[in-house]
Amino acid sequence: MPTSHVAFLGIGLMGAPMTRNLLDAGFPMTLWNRTASKCEPFRGQADIAASPAKAVADADIVITMLENGDVVEDVLIRQGAMDALKSGAVLVDMSSVQPSLARRHGSLATERGAGYLDAPVSGGTRGAEAGTLSIMAGGAATDLEQAAPALSALGKVTHIGPVGAGQLAKLANQAIVGVTIGAVSEALLLAARGGADPEAVREALMGGFAGSRILEQHGQRMIDRDFAPGAPARIQLKDLRMILDEARAEGLTLPLAQQAHNGYLSLVANGHADVDHSGLLLELEHVNGARLGGGRSGAGGKD
Incomplete structure (x- = not known):
């Protein structure tokens, strides 16, 4: 005990x-x-x-x-x-x-x-x-x-x-998470807009080089439109801001992290601070005037 x-x-x-x-x-x-x-x-x-x-x-x-x-x-x-x-x-x-x-x-x-x-x-x-x-x-x-x-x-x-190294590892993690959520959002919306079934696309990609836990879990969240917060978007935005601050302090430019930050900044500004970070899809839909939809019925769906 x-x-x-x-x-x-x-x-x-x-x-x-x-x-x-x-x-x-x-x-x-x-x-x-x-x-x-x-x-x-x-x-x-x-x-x-x-x-x-x-x-x-x-x-x-x-x-x-x-x-x-x-x-x-x-x-x-x-x-x-x-x-x-x-x-x-x-x-x-x-x-x-x-x-x-x-x-x-x-x-x-x-x-x-x-x-x-x-x-x-x-x-x-x-x-x-x-x-x-x-x-x-x-x-x-x-x-x-x-x-x-x-x-x-x-x-x-x-x-x-040493002390501080754990936080650096977490920043690295969140850079990958933020950028990859954006990539998964774009990929599924592209496929659906062209007439493919996004659920079938996700299933096919899971068996290939693009497979990831983010595609598995958050890709399914996007298809189901289940944005109840596990990790709220405002927290992802905070982490991306820290990533960019740390990068500047080290004299680095991180264009992908910057783009992900801008997407989450807009998502939060548009009233979605407390959706799950997979809800970045909502901002992409807003920018494009297109909707991924839900399940198989959402393939190619548009607003």
Whole structure:
């Protein structure tokens, strides 16, 4: 039975199923969320804290799964969670934040006598529910060893390198995801507009060199027009903005990431901030005045 006490900050779309998996694995837990009602399904199985600082005070492992770097900064610094860390604890930020922010938080944790890992994830809500997330960890091997039992309840961990390296890997992941969603949207719309059955096209492509999890999962979402958020478009936009910021800092130009960013920027501006990121198809349809449609009846469909 695990003995490490885990504090989990951020019980949202990702954090709730991750919390469930940690509880099922036997970890004693303390939870905090800005909207306290999201912790209620776990009452009786975990302690619920009134503040981030109180949540982390007795924790051996602190996991944050928050929306963006500004929120992480607010919870850790302005709301006092960093100062409340006990010596010897490990802070694991599983949010997607700027690599520079991860490095700063790592330095602050070290000053407190605590360890730090930046460990963003890929796999979305399905991976969170199944405990099959891909976890990209940056930090010292000793800190990863301490946190590994908890992280292994959430998915597969890969040690990427020093603090900040996990966030760089996540940016690489999100660049591929954003660009590929755009490519899948364009491919299916092109096929449907010309009279092909987009569902049959997707099936054929899955067996070839263009096959991917994005074509498999998000291609089906597009065909079904199921844009309930697993990963909201506004989060994909945030990640693409971070990719471009990091690229500029390194003197790089990334034209495909820039184009994907512009598409998501328009999607969000047109009122679709909370659709799934596969909903980039909606922006492509808007630009073209054409509609992919749903299922087989949508082949070649037009507005």
